[in-house]
Amino acid sequence: MATRSTGRTDVTRSAILARLGAQGPASRADLARALDVSPALITQLVKELIADGLVDEREHSPSQGGRPARRLGLVSSAGHAVGLKIAPDHLAFVEVELDGTVIRSAQEPFDASSATLLEGLGHAVEGFIDGGSGVPILGIGVAIPGTVDAQGSGIVDSYQLDWNDMPIGPTLRRMLGLPVLVENNVNALAMAERLFGIGRNHATFLTLTIGTGVGLGLVMDGVVLRGGSGGAGEIGHVPLVADGVLCSCGNHGCLETVIGQASLERRARDAAVIPQRAGIAALTRAADDGDGRAQEIFSDAGRVLARVLAGVVQVFDPESVIVLGEGTAAWKHWASGFEPEFRATLLPSRRGVPVEVETWTDESWAQGAAALVLSTPFDAVGLAGEQGRLVRSRLSVVPKPGVQSHGR
Amino acid sequence: MATRSTGRTDVTRSAILARLGAQGPASRADLARALDVSPALITQLVKELIADGLVDEREHSPSQGGRPARRLGLVSSAGHAVGLKIAPDHLAFVEVELDGTVIRSAQEPFDASSATLLEGLGHAVEGFIDGGSGVPILGIGVAIPGTVDAQGSGIVDSYQLDWNDMPIGPTLRRMLGLPVLVENNVNALAMAERLFGIGRNHATFLTLTIGTGVGLGLVMDGVVLRGGSGGAGEIGHVPLVADGVLCSCGNHGCLETVIGQASLERRARDAAVIPQRAGIAALTRAADDGDGRAQEIFSDAGRVLARVLAGVVQVFDPESVIVLGEGTAAWKHWASGFEPEFRATLLPSRRGVPVEVETWTDESWAQGAAALVLSTPFDAVGLAGEQGRLVRSRLSVVPKPGVQSHGR
DNA sequence: ACAACTTTGTTTAGAACTAAAGGAACTCTA
DNA sequence: TAGAGTTCCTTTAGTTCTAAACAAAGTTGT
Structure with a gap:
């Protein structure tokens, strides 16, 4: 579909952040090449990002034969993402930094066939977030064994969970007031692998x-x-x-x-x-x-x-x-x-x-879910659509560390 | 890789042309939705395209409950593309309009194992083009049974043709001075299907x-x-x-x-x-x-x-x-x-x-090859890369019908 | 027949981005 | 140690595109 273009939101600002998060520190010139934009734009956007406290200047990398590059790093504590894996009998949570490192994790029993599972799920997520570090949460990624509606609103069919048109995305969005991205668990893992793993x-x-x-x-x-x-x-x-x-x-x-x-x-x-x-x-x-x-x-x-x-x-x-x-x-x-x-x-x-x-841990599935959130700034238009745009805007608006403002 | 953005060349002008060619006439509002750009831009670019003689206004479509749309059509004779299918023992040519309709076709014996096959190929294409209608040729699409180098420069490996690193693209480009796009025949056909067929x-x-x-x-x-x-x-x-x-x-x-x-x-x-x-x-x-x-x-x-x-x-x-x-x-x-x-x-x-x-004709393979050329304005950055940009620029520069200027 | 609504198309101010040119900081060569 | 060459970064002017507001041309309901 004739991929998009300029304007609207600051896609590139977020692309810089995502790149720094995913690939580690890089120079302005590196970023310009990687994101295929002009060096001029990087200069300008980085200036804003530094002013916003999302990026900082690090050491110089050794010269490649010319002026040495000044590397830029992500202030990885500037925003966190939550990943949730839903299994028939339990939930697994992680909170990760922008670069994918796990800050904390939790497990909780869960009954996917309960009549009140939607409320239960919402409260469980609220509970996990409230026990958190106080760093603003950019969004919630949810990995489910099953398929999600094509529009990406987060309505789930799952044979394993015995769910049919289960409105996970809409419900969590309403209860939490945060961007929520729901995806098949295997695809979420592939995303994580692409951003942070061998991929x-x-x-x-x-x-x-x-x-x-x-x-x-x-x-x-x-x-x-x-x-x-x-x-x-x-x-x-x-x-x-x-x-x-x-x-x-x-x-x-x-x-x-x-x-x-x-x-x-x-x-x-x-x-x-x-x-x-x-x-x-x-x-x-x-x-x-x-x-x-x-x-x-x-x-x-x-x-x-x-x-x-x-x-x-x-x-x-x-x-x-x-x-x-x-x-x-x-x-x-x-x-x-x-x-x-x-x-x-x-x-x-x-x-x-x-x-x-790939090395495997108990948290890997939930980590994959969190990667859904961290990946959204990456797609130009984005599978993520509306939710991706919300994550982007939260990332840009993130205040200097200290003040919190989840919900809303 | 963080898909591209604005600027540089007039990608969208060509996207409009490609869309009109591939999907038939459409209103400005349709185009804005399909290409995911603002109506304002369509208005402006269409104004230029009409002035350039590449697009014309057609009938009004019936109202959908509001102001009726004025449909826009491609002046399909504004530029042609040539498709070439290479088989071990023969070549098949077609010349098509922007909307994919075949203007003329030809077959010619060929020896893929000849020592002078590259020159032979170039002369065959020249011969076909010279026998043409005088409408400017935007580029040559070549479909081969085999694989092409990842950069898309057109260096071919083919078991069926017994070719190894055969520089089809570079040679034809040098001899003809036209954009040349080389691709596996099955992929070329898929492209044609997407642009003009059931796909x-x-x-x-x-x-x-x-x-x-x-x-x-x-x-x-x-x-x-x-x-x-x-x-x-x-x-x-x-x-x-x-x-x-x-x-x-x-x-x-x-x-x-x-x-x-x-x-x-x-x-x-x-x-x-x-x-x-x-x-x-x-x-x-x-x-x-x-x-x-x-x-x-x-x-x-x-x-x-x-x-x-x-x-x-x-x-x-x-x-x-x-x-x-x-x-x-x-x-x-x-x-x-x-x-x-x-x-x-x-x-x-x-x-x-x-x-x-899909209905099949003798020319279908070569038609697929021609679709390679007509598809290039479609990809934002584009597999086609450099060659795609050349096709685009030829399309924009196409003069009022009458004057010709192939080669160079 | 009139207002309310819908969809199409245009205008304008401004944002996002680029190209081009040049300055900055280093290495390499003579 | 001077100049030539590289690579990195910034500035400036100008292009491409959007958003927002509005004008145009219809349909629908009362």
């Missing part, structure tokens, strides 16, 4: 998330692809085995029925590799301890995944694949099956595609 | 091309995706059969070895459905004439294709799939296997994805 160095990559299921995030030319109806990346339901096991989606033989967590656990239990009541953690432990049968379960899954993912890499042509999720704890066991099969199945010209594993 | 009504869709092989074009949010190294859409080499038939790519059991033209022909010959020396055309005729064995060969292929394509649709979430290529002549036979399998394999929420067949 920082690639414009076009795939994120593969291994958890209870498998998911795919598609990032092309620096943009997270959402598909026609916000449902891109559903690799878990790629058809694999004709007339295979019945999948939760109603079809038979989806990838998830073969290499999903439940499938691995069942296989392990049937083979008595782990006790009947044990789960994936026990299986991972067994493999770590050298149990050959446990290792084989993972490497078999790796081989299957390899062929499917090779197909996607063939079609999508990414520079890199990044592996994420709770399941990465067992990745080294997956890899023994995955790696040889993956390489052997790729076109010769793609065979060098790196597969990198 | 006009969808922002996010797949094009499936069936010819000697199968190819995929990915269009998301109106942009043709090229992948990290310009090789996106290689569905022909998705791994399908473990330890299957050896493929030209060096791997075994690629999709192409199962449903590629050569494979169908072999199967038909082995079963004596067609004579030993006959090809796909004979097989199609047999199926058309009611030969059940021929029909089954196609429907079997359709079933296989359905499962692979369902996987891609799962991952990519397009609004629509468009089928193109010489092979569409037999699509109704493919479809009897494809349709039921495709629907049954998709997620319930995707099951309604339309699969539409």
